[in-house]
Amino acid sequence: ATMKPQEEPGDPDNDPAGARICCTQSRAPEGPLEPGGPGDPRDPGVPGPDQRGPHDPASTLFIQLNELLGGPHAPEWKETARWMRFEEKLELGAARWSSPHVPTLPLHSLLDLRRALPAGGLVLPDCPARDLPQLIGIWGRQVTGLPELGPALSSELRDRLAALLLQRPEHHIPATWRRLVTQLGSRACRGETLPWAPKLIDQLSPRQRQNPLGQKLPPGTEAAVILAGELDFLERPLMVFVCMRDPQVLGTLVEVPLPSRFVCILLGPPGRLKGYHELGRAVAVLLSDQLFQWSARRARGPQDLVAGIDAFLDDLTVLPPGKWDPTARLPPPRCLPPDHRRLPPELRETKAPCNGKVSLATDRRGHRAEPSEELRRTGRLFGGLAQDVRRKAPWYPSDFLDGLDVQCFSAVLYIYLATVTNAITFGGMLSDATGNFQGVLESFLGTSVAGATFCLFAGQPLTILSSTGPILVFERLLFSFCRDHGLDYLPFRLWVGIWVATFCLALVATEASYLVRYFTRFTEEGFCALISLIFIYDAVRKMLSLAELRPAAGRWLVGRSVIRCPPPSPVIKGVGRGLGGASPLPRSSHSPQPSLPFGQELGLINVSLLLKPECLELGGRLLGPGCPYVPDVAFLSVLLFLSTFFSAMILKHFKSSPFFPTTVRKAVSDFSIILAILLGCGLDAAFGLDTPKLIVPSEFKPTHPGRGWLVPLFGANAWWLCPAAALPAVLLAILVFMDQQITAVILNRKEYRLQKGAGFHLDLFWVAMLMLLTSAMGLPWYVSATVISLAHMDSLKRESSACIPGEPARFLGIREQRLTGLLVFILTGVSVFLAPILKFIPMPVLYGIFLYMGVAALGSLQLVERVQLLLVPAKHQPDLLLLLHHVPLRRVHLFTGVQLLCLAGLWLLKATAAAIVFPLMLLGLVGIRKALERVFSQQELAWLDEPMPEPEPEPGRGRARAKDEEEQGEEEEEELPPRLEAGGPDGEDVSN
Template sequence: MEKEARESPGSNTLLQDAPTARRTLSFVPKPGTGIISDVRARAPWYLSDWTDAWNYRVVPATALIFFANVLPGIAFSLDLIETTQQYTVTEVLISSFMAAFVFSVFGAQPLTIAGVTGPITVFNKTIYDIIHKQSNAPNYLHFVGWVYLWAAIIHWVTAIFNWCNAVRYVTLFSCDTFGFYVSWVYLQYGVQVITRQFSGDFEGALVGITLALLMLVTSFLFQCLSETTLFHRHIRRFFSDYGMPISLIAVSSMAYWGRFNASNPSTLPVGGAFQAANGRAWLVKFWELDGKWVGIALPFGIILWILFFFDHNVSSLIAQGSQFPLRKPPGFHYDFFLLGITTFIAGLIGVPAPNGLIPQAPIHTASLLIMGKSSQKDIDEEQQITKLSSESGNDSNGAVIKTENSFDYSVSRREVPIAVVEQRVSNLAQGSLCLVLLTGPFLHILGLVPRGVLAGLFWFMGANALKGNGITIKLLYLIRDKTLTSPNDPLKKVRKSRLLMFVAIQLVAFGATFVVTQSIAALGFPIIILLLVPLRTYVIPLLPFTQEELSILDGPTASPFTMESVGGSLHTA
């Protein structure tokens, strides 16, 4: 009977066994197996990806991710724009639209938000600094076009030969460290946006600082209100959905009120509608580059591949983390092949190459959560935990522990994630809004946004990402009053010395990455990031951790369901 069920095309058992077959994928042969498997797994859901978008959650998700994606991408590119003179805001918006269109319409993981990131702007600017100092320097966009082409070819080879299966080795250790780095990059760029204004009018710079702080505080105020028990739950969800966009619009408006307006605060530099930098043609004829520079571009292309391999796949992992109740299958191999296509197109039209975004990708998924009441099973488990913790009475410091009768019955009314609106419309819509911004009237409005507001947006997104980062959580546990630490906290089972050792390794890796980014060797930071994976897989298990401690300190980033695309998680202590 079991054999008949597996062979029956209409049986549920066949669907359950399909992931098991996917786990047999190898790293090399058979070529194309991973891509074909991803397409077959996702294709049955394609129609529902559009019909499921008929849900209100798509509206706030589109608004939130539009502001969280486009404006930081432009702000990240300010240094690149002003230094190289080869890009404008138009190129950034075109790149964001291209990524949103490709991954929302054709991608297997449409929840993953792709766009212009801080690392790619650092990468492109470093290339400019290197070749600009050379005698007989090549055309910058021609050289970058070849860098992108080499990177695209390696992307395609990676996807075809199933090398994305290496993602199975990526755990929370690497994701938390990289996320910690990205969060601090956001905070740093916020400071840089402010400090650049001091080269001009001093009063305008002070107004910029004021606007940045207002943006930061107001956004956090809305977020904090959404997490309290104040107001009706629909109002709290409204604060969570629209708090940041409202803050951005309100604070930007303040720049044109009273003495703020008199100080003439610095705003975004915008060009003509749909016009490339310096009036150049949109097609970059990079094949006209001298042969010697074509070979020199190859190592840069390899470094870009390393950056995107880790950055994009980790973004996809975090966007499909185990905390999200997803039901549609992923597709890492197929999406990485698509990333090669977008990278090639970016070089062909002379725009910054887009890739997966942190923290925007998980923000997008979180905004699509459908909340519901706790199940009776969850309530019973909470009651049991409270009962067990109450049996000890007082702790060793005399602090009173809750009794069984003090169980918080608000648990029965607590909302928990019960589903995610898995669809393609919100990603496509936020990308399409980039084209709307490129029209004359809206481009003028974009040019009115003060840079100080963007600095505050950077600080908010960076601080918000730090708040939920695994490294931050462990650091807060170390300094928390032990009498106020939950008796059910898993970290209590980890020796303090081992917890300190684990966090110290992550902080050293973060520090090395951050320092390299600030140095002349900035191009090498993707290599340090990639080395986090073998460090966790081969080195950390040799240190004096117990199997239980490692299982608590680290774990898979995504659920086994998500990891099926890369052959299943290989996380072991």
């Protein structure tokens, strides 16, 4: 082709055939940039501002190795291995893909590749080809000009080589039953040695179109194909590396119809088939590395690829021979090490490690606690509330649309049953504590009204409102005070609620919620662990109480149970066998009159003579402690309790098991709690024993007959009690603020990846409004329930549906919406009408769910991991717990011991009448955490906890100061080497 005078040489846009595509061998391209200078496109470590394209963040790459097999007379391309992140080899004998494993390479294959690239490698960057024939045409014209290969490749040999490259390769695509039916009798996708025939390579087979592997790849995945083999008509090795300007689907070259970004050809004379195979694997492993892939996209010549290989070798780990089995396949690790520090700054992204926490351990060096946007003071009255409303308003429509998912249906049923059980439990305790002025029905109504209102208008609708233990203690003390001093309880309680709402509104107006910045993980874990242990303790305690009401047969004393039978109810001894060896029969004309020593009152008969149902049928009356006994109820209750707990735990983790397809495992995991409850109910129905069931009110009326649904302002109380109610309201306001905001901080942690933001001020505002409403109606007071809210969020976790083989599903965040909470509280309100259905649910099953919620909440705490370290010898301690690499073990144990002592103090306080000062103890945890800075260094606290925030600057100067610090940080970062931006080679802090 001839070039027009006005065209610039090397401009591929003016050369659609690609006759003069920019190609280099071992020489560096000419350009306006100094070699090795800043922004040099040949430097794989430092990108220039003009080198950043749409594919800068390296996308997922599907890599496929096609080898030329079959001998010189019938050569054919066969796919023998593939990589996405891990390697899968084709087991030729078994005709199946191996399980994904970590790829291993002989070191000499990388060194051979590094030597071969400068010697005779051809690099085609920004290739404008649209299909494989055009790509081969461009490559054929470029390889002719090479002094090493051009004279050895005649026109006839080039045509033979092009025809060979255009053969359709054989892919191993596992056949499903649907594909077997549709392709019955069809021949497998096998290549043939034919002359130049582009149509063969362009036609996709039905298997490729229906390949299930394509559904596992994330959107935007590109392909890289490596062609390796030996040819008898080649005298010298041929190595070509092509980077496409615009990725194109190259026919059937790849088993999945993906646009190909890279094409690598490794061909040579016979005699080194094993060598070409290992060279192809070496290229594939290099391309599976994100840093090398980033370098290959910008390579302009072999030297750039060599620089990328050198960077790969710098981070390579070599295992000595004889210390491990090289044929063993290493399974993919559960947690991949953070490789973002090897990448240039613009390619870095925050990735959550195995435990789901976003704050990576490698980023804790020099970490500074920056307040989130929701906790920055505006300096205006109700400024934080206004910011919350503006932040949440654009998300309001999506808060309902995002709830239209089948996962939300499972969450509604799960949280509904937990909420109903909790409402019944606290309703019964409130009834005892307040003399029936508040009972189960009031608990149901208050939960429904307060919860639904909060979910509709609050800033964090995933929060579940409920009564709590400290509030129950306050209610008991308040009722006792009113009873002892002859005060009208509900009117006095109304004024306490009015004052609490007033104080909470004052906290909202002054933006006091910013104080929650001082609630570090030390405080959060202490509070969350306490609430979780309370759930576990209450679940076990309720089961023990059931065993006391319905004891086992070994504790039932037969002689202490007696029955009084009225006349005339004669029985016949010795007929049949019952509980005590006798069975009564009613008197009939065919039965003789028994001679029993009954007087006018009829005496006492041993229970061994009668069965309980027959005695009641005869008009008898049961006396004695053993009369309520039902055989095997205690054992069945324990069985239901434990089976529900363990089945919920097993089914929740079923998605990580190897059984069944991914869709089935995910569905079972999403509906694990519902399936566990149904399993418990089915087990109870199969045995048919009279286990205790869930009982809800069947009539809509106040529990106390002397009260209505609206509370009078004064009642029989004096007017001066209205301002006097402010004194107890101060303590209750502190309790509400601490309980609400600590739960809000836990729910809005960064590890949950919430996208719609928090609303600390807005949440507290609606808690204050609901405090007014429930006080006026005589309903219980409500704040955020930590464990149930965490269970709600756990049931709404989103994970990636397209999972690369060998890689665990990635946590994407929480399904943030208002629909699940709204439906939960609506169903709670109408539970009165669902009583005929709910009565079939055994209480031990619900207690098992309570136990599961407590254990699940504990499992997410780092405190639990550190407690386990106390029991594990040092040589068996988990290496993945990175804090052990930076903090001495005795210091870790010291920090854990302080937390356990604080937790024990909170537990003892909760168990006494002094539980009303519980919020003050939570404030004490903040003080203890501050005092720990005198015992531990900032580096140790950065790993064990979180840094305490700096004092809040003035609102007017805060933004300017933050901007200056950010600019200063960027300048310091630019001064660091690209590979050592925040740490030295050994992980030491070099950023001061």
